[in-house]
Amino acid sequence: MADGAPARRAGLDYARRVTALKTLSAAIRKSEAEIIAALAEDLGKPEPEVRLTEIMPVQAEIAHTLKHLKRWMRPKRARGTLIAFGTRARIRPEPKGTALIVSPWNYPFGLALGPLVSALAAGNAAIIKPSELAPATSALVARLVSEAFAPDFVWVAEGGVGVAQALMDLPFDHLFFTGSPEVGRKVMAAAARHLTPVTLELGGKSPVIVGEGADLKAAARAIAWGKFANAGQTCIAPDHVYVARGVEKRFVAELKAAIAKMYGRTPEAQAAGRDYARIVSGRHFVRLTGMIDEACAAGAELVAGGESDRATRFLAPTVLRNVNPGAALMREEIFGPVLPLVPFDDLDGVIARINAGPKPLALYVFDKDRARIEAICAQTSSGGVGINVTLAHYMHLNLPFGGIGNSGIGAAHGEWGFRAFSHEKPVLENRFAPLGGFMPPYRGMKARRIRLMARILGR
Numbered sequence: 001m002a003d004g005a006p007a008r009r010a011g012l013d014y015a016r017r018v019t020a021l022k023t024l025s026a027a028i029r030k031s032e033a034e035i036i037a038a039l040a041e042d043l044g045k046p047e048p049e050v051r052l053t054e055i056m057p058v059q060a061e062i063a064h065t066l067k068h069l070k071r072w073m074r075p076k077r078a079r080g081t082l083i084a085f086g087t088r089a090r091i092r093p094e095p096k097g098t099a100l101i102v103s104p105w106n107y108p109f110g111l112a113l114g115p116l117v118s119a120l121a122a123g124n125a126a127i128i129k130p131s132e133l134a135p136a137t138s139a140l141v142a143r144l145v146s147e148a149f150a151p152d153f154v155w156v157a158e159g160g161v162g163v164a165q166a167l168m169d170l171p172f173d174h175l176f177f178t179g180s181p182e183v184g185r186k187v188m189a190a191a192a193r194h195l196t197p198v199t200l201e202l203g204g205k206s207p208v209i210v211g212e213g214a215d216l217k218a219a220a221r222a223i224a225w226g227k228f229a230n231a232g233q234t235c236i237a238p239d240h241v242y243v244a245r246g247v248e249k250r251f252v253a254e255l256k257a258a259i260a261k262m263y264g265r266t267p268e269a270q271a272a273g274r275d276y277a278r279i280v281s282g283r284h285f286v287r288l289t290g291m292i293d294e295a296c297a298a299g300a301e302l303v304a305g306g307e308s309d310r311a312t313r314f315l316a317p318t319v320l321r322n323v324n325p326g327a328a329l330m331r332e333e334i335f336g337p338v339l340p341l342v343p344f345d346d347l348d349g350v351i352a353r354i355n356a357g358p359k360p361l362a363l364y365v366f367d368k369d370r371a372r373i374e375a376i377c378a379q380t381s382s383g384g385v386g387i388n389v390t391l392a393h394y395m396h397l398n399l400p401f402g403g404i405g406n407s408g409i410g411a412a413h414g415e416w417g418f419r420a421f422s423h424e425k426p427v428l429e430n431r432f433a434p435l436g437g438f439m440p441p442y443r444g445m446k447a448r449r450i451r452l453m454a455r456i457l458g459r
């Protein structure tokens, strides 16, 4: 069923785009069992989590795109202006050409194929470089794509950093990168050599604020799910929680109850259960346990978890308080199931602390007080905001998804994904514009008319 749609400069027409998207959807549907097995092998991901966070987002992106693509592709009329009197203006989205998609290991299926949906919708050809740290999923994505598409249309280049760097030496027409801010900087520098436009979907420390007015049980459940799904290896996972001192004790109790209910009461039950993922690699396991040890050595208190097993890369859902602000846990993106709690008395101080750091990818607020929620939204800057919810803004296809500053450039999902891979080309057509009136020689009446016009229109 290989779809050999040609990748010419003009890009794909509507019908070929629809065929390509339907081909991809069918290939995914056919391979569901293998996708689930690959993610179990790479990350110990529970099957429902694979369906919810890897397969469903890609299929939903395809369905949403098929529903709206015709409208997105249609040239949009631009309203006339006085200066352009007598012309007709349109904005015509056109494919950029051939896109490079480089993806991370944490959602190695969804973050490789999700951007492909947008690239195809915009009529491009694409090469995908999946993460080498999720080798089973990388191999599966390569097989699935090679069975679905001709290699000069969509192709998967498997491999590590060297392969990514070699690809980035080529003059792609768009580079869509999902990964860490550190590597994002290198990617942007590489893209600059060819002036390749970039979308950078990066990470960072996403804070949570639990206010005095929060529904503590609901907040604890949402935060536990957002933090411990995929064992915390989620770009928009809550990184750390600022909790109003007056509710801290009750919040801690609710958080412990939520962890016990979702993953089990003891580390043995959590490890034996089928709902909790594993740390991706030995290197990340050592990094995370090292962060916990460092914090505890400096006086942090373990509120929950802390247990780990190196052989199986199990790290229990862990909650800490009193973490030294200088500790790695408070400086680096945690990207694992470790949640520091920071009690606060003064919301302005929390806002100032957030604003003193790099702009986060997500910021979460749990409260019922509209004024406090509005103050936080208005006085902070982040890629996105979740109010009384975690993670779910990622799934809303009528919202752009992306970062700002250190957490990324550009946006993905739905129409924003389509636009990332399109050039929005302005087309101006002359119908009866009196252009002769502005051409030399500039003498007499003509010069006076231009002077008058410039005065009126340039005001």
Ligand code: NAD
Pocket: 102, 103, 104, 105, 106, 107, 111, 129, 130, 131, 132, 159, 160, 161, 164, 165, 168, 178, 179, 180, 181, 183, 184, 186, 187, 200, 201, 202, 203, 204, 234, 235, 236, 333, 335, 361, 403, 408
């Ligand atoms: P990473 O930056 O280490 O790797 C991402 C990809 O870049 C991989 O395919 C890798 O092979 C490649 N790469 C690594 N070094 C490179 C180099 N020097 N030049 C070119 N390519 C290179 O990221 P990761 O560890 O796979 O993923 C974790 C990070 O990704 C976290 O920071 C997380 O927050 C972020 N992330 C962001 C999103 C988002 O949508 N914004 C989603 C998932 C993960």
